[in-house]
Amino acid sequence: MPKVLVSDKISPAAIEIFKANGVEVDYLPDVGKDKEKLAEIIGRYDGLAIRSATKVTEKVIAAATNLKVIGRAGIGVDNVDIPAATKKGIIVMNTPFGNSITTAEHAISMMLSLARQIPEADASTRAGKWEKNRFMGVEVTNKVLGIIGCGNIGTIVADRAQGLKMKVLAFDPFLSPERAVEIGVEKVELDDLLARADFITLHTPLTEQTRNVLSAEAIAKTKKGVRIINCARGGLIDEAALTDALKSGQVAGAALDVFLEEPATANPLFDLPNVICTPHLGASTTEAQENVALQVAEQISAYLMTGEISNALNFPSITAEEAPRLTPFIRLAEMLGSFAGQLTETSIQGVRIEFEGAVADMNTRPMVAAALTGVMKPLLADVNMVSAPQIAKDRGMQVETVTREQQGAYENYIRLTVITERQERGVAGTIFANGKPRIIQVKGINMEAELTPSMLYVTNEDKPGHIGRLGTLLGDLGINIANFNLGRMDVGGDAIALVSIDGELTEEQLGRIAALEGVKQAKALKFNM
Numbered sequence: 001m002p003k004v005l006v007s008d009k010i011s012p013a014a015i016e017i018f019k020a021n022g023v024e025v026d027y028l029p030d031v032g033k034d035k036e037k038l039a040e041i042i043g044r045y046d047g048l049a050i051r052s053a054t055k056v057t058e059k060v061i062a063a064a065t066n067l068k069v070i071g072r073a074g075i076g077v078d079n080v081d082i083p084a085a086t087k088k089g090i091i092v093m094n095t096p097f098g099n100s101i102t103t104a105e106h107a108i109s110m111m112l113s114l115a116r117q118i119p120e121a122d123a124s125t126r127a128g129k130w131e132k133n134r135f136m137g138v139e140v141t142n143k144v145l146g147i148i149g150c151g152n153i154g155t156i157v158a159d160r161a162q163g164l165k166m167k168v169l170a171f172d173p174f175l176s177p178e179r180a181v182e183i184g185v186e187k188v189e190l191d192d193l194l195a196r197a198d199f200i201t202l203h204t205p206l207t208e209q210t211r212n213v214l215s216a217e218a219i220a221k222t223k224k225g226v227r228i229i230n231c232a233r234g235g236l237i238d239e240a241a242l243t244d245a246l247k248s249g250q251v252a253g254a255a256l257d258v259f260l261e262e263p264a265t266a267n268p269l270f271d272l273p274n275v276i277c278t279p280h281l282g283a284s285t286t287e288a289q290e291n292v293a294l295q296v297a298e299q300i301s302a303y304l305m306t307g308e309i310s311n312a313l314n315f316p317s318i319t320a321e322e323a324p325r326l327t328p329f330i331r332l333a334e335m336l337g338s339f340a341g342q343l344t345e346t347s348i349q350g351v352r353i354e355f356e357g358a359v360a361d362m363n364t365r366p367m368v369a370a371a372l373t374g375v376m377k378p379l380l381a382d383v384n385m386v387s388a389p390q391i392a393k394d395r396g397m398q399v400e401t402v403t404r405e406q407q408g409a410y411e412n413y414i415r416l417t418v419i420t421e422r423q424e425r426g427v428a429g430t431i432f433a434n435g436k437p438r439i440i441q442v443k444g445i446n447m448e449a450e451l452t453p454s455m456l457y458v459t460n461e462d463k464p465g466h467i468g469r470l471g472t473l474l475g476d477l478g479i480n481i482a483n484f485n486l487g488r489m490d491v492g493g494d495a496i497a498l499v500s501i502d503g504e505l506t507e508e509q510l511g512r513i514a515a516l517e518g519v520k521q522a523k524a525l526k527f528n529m
C-alpha cells in the first residue's frame with residue numbers, strides 16, 4: 001500500500017480521501033516547518049502533500065528515496081525545488097483552480113479596505129476616538145484598476161471589479177487580444193497601466209521576469225496617489241521602493257498579503273499607517289482549503305494507485321481513461337528505447353520517434369518520455385520518465401516526434417531511431433491484441449520477436465550453416481534457448497538473430513559468439529519486464 005506524508009496543516013477531509021483510495025497516510029502538520037525532521041523521515045513515503053510551510057529543498061529531495069509525487073494543496077510551487085524533483089523522477093503537482101476565487105475575493109477585499117481605510121478606522125473606533133473626519137475614503141466606481149498578470153485569479157478579479165463598475169486594464173504578455181475582449185479588459189503595456197491606474201493589483205507568479213515588476217522606476221511612473229494590492233507573491237514589489245513611495249505620497253496606500261520574507265514578523269512596511277497587511281491569507285477560506293485539500297488527495301492517490309497524472313508541473317497529464325490504454329505503449333516505447341540504447345556505443349545526437357496508426361492519436365508525450373528513458377538508461381542509472389526529457393535537452397539531444405495514419409499491415413506501431421555521428425539505428429515494435437509488445441523491425445529488417453528479460457542479438461551475413469553453428473555453441477555453453485527469431489534483408493544479405501535465452505551471458509561467452517564465422521556483432525540485451 002503506498003504511503004503519503006501530509007506535512008502541512010490541510011483540511012482533514014483530505015486524510016479521509018487518501019484512506020478511501022487505499023493510500024496509507026501520516027498526518028504530521030508540524031513536520032513541514034522542521035527541515036531536518038522532514039529529511040529524516042521522507043525516505044519512508046511514496047507521496048508528500050504540502051501547503052506553503054513545507055520547503056521541499058534539494059536536501060529533502062536527496063533523502064526522498066521512495067518519493068514519487070509531491071502534491072501542493074494550492075497554486076504556487078515556489079517552495080518546491082522542481083528541477084531537483086524532476087531530476088529524481090518525482091512528479092510535482094498543484095491544484096491550479098481550487099483557491100482562485102477565494103484569492104481574488106481577498107484582493108477585492110484588500111482594495112476596498114484600502115479605499116475606505118477600514119482597518120485603521122476600526123482600530124480608532126475601538127480605541128474610543130470616533131474620528132469621523134479623519135477617514136475620508138475614495139470610491140472605486142469609475143476608477144481604473146490595473147491588473148498585472150491576468151490568468152486564473154487576475155481574470156476573476158477583473159470580473160468582480162467590473163461588477164463594482166471599475167474600468168479594468170490588464171498587462172499580461174500571454175493574454176491574447178481575443179481573450180481580453182472576451183473578459184472585458186483593455187490589454188495594455190506595463191507603462192500605460194502604470195500611468196493610468198488608480199489601483200494596481202498583482203497576479204503573476206514570481207519569476208525572473210516578474211521579480212520587482214513594481215521596482216522604484218516602475219513606481220515612479222505610476223499616477224500620484226495610486227493604491228497597490230499584492231495577493232500574489234512577495235518579491236513582485238521592491239519593498240524598499242514601496243516604503244519610500246508610501247512615505248512620499250506617490251503611493252497613497254498598499255495592501256499586502258505576501259512579503260519578500262515569510263513568515264513576515266518584522267518589516268519596515270508595518271510601521272506605515274497607509275499599509276494594510278495580512279499573513280498570506282489569500283487562500284484561507286474554508287471553501288478554498290477544502291477544495292485544494294480534496295483535489296490534492298485525489299490527484300496524489302490517482303497517481304500512486306493508477307498512474308493517472310493531473311496538474312503536474314514537470315510531466316504531461318495522463319487521464320484516468322488514458323492510463324490503461326497508454327500503459328502497454330509506454331512500456332513498448334521504453335523497451336524500444338532500451339533496445340536501441342543498448343546497441344548504441346557512441347554519443348547520441350538525436351532520437352526520432354514515429355507513431356503510426358491508432359497510437360498516433362494517443363497522448364504521445366508520455367511515450368516519448370518513456371522512449372528517451374529507455375535510450376538513456378544504459379548510460380545513466382538515474383534516468384526516468386520525469387527526468388528523461390530534461391536530461392535529453394540538457395545534453396543537446398534533438399528529439400523529433402512524427403505521427404501519421406496507418407500505412408502498413410500493423411494497426412499501430414512505434415519506430416524509434418537513434419542518431420549518432422556514425423549512423424542511424426531504427427527499431428520498431430507494436431502491441432498485439434493480448435497487450436504484449438513485439439519487435440517487428442530492427443535496422444530495416446522485418447521480424448516478429450517477443451521481448452524477454454534476457455536476449456542475445458547477433459548480426460551476421462545470411463550464409464548457410466550460421467544458425468546451426470550458433471545453436472550448437474549456445475548448447476555447448478549451457479545456454480538454454482527460449483525463443484529464436486530470425487530476419488534478413490535479402491538472400492545472402494545482412495541478417496539478424498534475436499534469441500531469448502534463460503540466464504545471462506558472460507563477457508567470455510559473448511566473445512566466443514562474436515568469434516563465430518560470419519558474425520558481425522553479438523550483444524547481450526537485458527529488459528526490465
Ligand SMILES: NC(=O)c1ccc[n+]([C@@H]2O[C@H](COP(=O)([O-])OP(=O)(O)OC[C@H]3O[C@@H](n4cnc5c(N)ncnc54)[C@H](O)[C@@H]3O)[C@@H](O)[C@H]2O)c1
Nearest residue numbers: 076103149150151152153172174203204205231232282283
Ligand atoms: N496569496 C495567496 O494565498 C495566493 C493564493 C493563490 C495564488 N497565489 C498566487 O497568485 C499568483 C497568480 O495565480 P494564478 O492562479 O492566477 O496563476 P496563473 O498562472 O493562472 O496566472 C498568472 C498570469 O501571470 C501572467 N504572467 C506571467 N509572467 C508575466 C509577466 N512577466 N508579466 C505579466 N504577466 C505575466 C501569465 O501569463 C498568467 O496569465 C501566483 O503567484 C500564485 O502563487 C497566491
Ligand SMILES: O=C(O)CC[C@@H](O)C(=O)O
Nearest residue numbers: 051052074075076099283
Ligand atoms: O496554502 C496557502 O495558504 C497559500 C496558497 C497560495 O499561496 C497559493 O499559491 O496557492
